[in-house]
Amino acid sequence: MLRRWHEIKDPLAWASKGLLSNLIKYRQSEQRRMIRQCKYLADTFERPNDHADIWDDADAVDQLLAVLTPNQRAVVKHMLRGLSQEQVALLLGKSYDAVRRSLSDIRRRLESHRQHQVETMIWPTQVRPR
Numbered sequence: 001m002l003r004r005w006h007e008i009k010d011p012l013a014w015a016s017k018g019l020l021s022n023l024i025k026y027r028q029s030e031q032r033r034m035i036r037q038c039k040y041l042a043d044t045f046e047r048p049n050d051h052a053d054i055w056d057d058a059d060a061v062d063q064l065l066a067v068l069t070p071n072q073r074a075v076v077k078h079m080l081r082g083l084s085q086e087q088v089a090l091l092l093g094k095s096y097d098a099v100r101r102s103l104s105d106i107r108r109r110l111e112s113h114r115q116h117q118v119e120t121m122i123w124p125t126q127v128r129p130r
Contacts, residue, residue, distance in 0.1 A: 067113045068106060075102045 008014050065073050071092075078088045089099045 064110065064113070067109050072102055072106050072109070075099060076106060079103075 005011070065076065068076065074092060075088055078091060079085075083091065085099050085103070086096055088094075089096045092099070094102075
């Protein structure tokens, strides 16, 4: 290459093309490395099974679902059966966005219910700070 340097008509364009080519090769190799690393992590990751026991207790499930409205309970019931959000929307005659909003409201209600349970466990009934 250095022997033919004098034959190159535009050295700046040639250098920028080489630099760009090397940069693209580097980014592609980094992307392949990240994919390999993600596949390895996905294969070796052990998911915790902490919340599996709550679904075995029917009373606990009923208590959780009692916090929700009847429409929200219907959405949860169908989601637990393994239906997608689109399928739940079609089945209930709602729009996809309505089902998404319902799921968001469900998460919010259950989170506030859980927070309330934690507070009542920590603080006795009438001593809770406001």
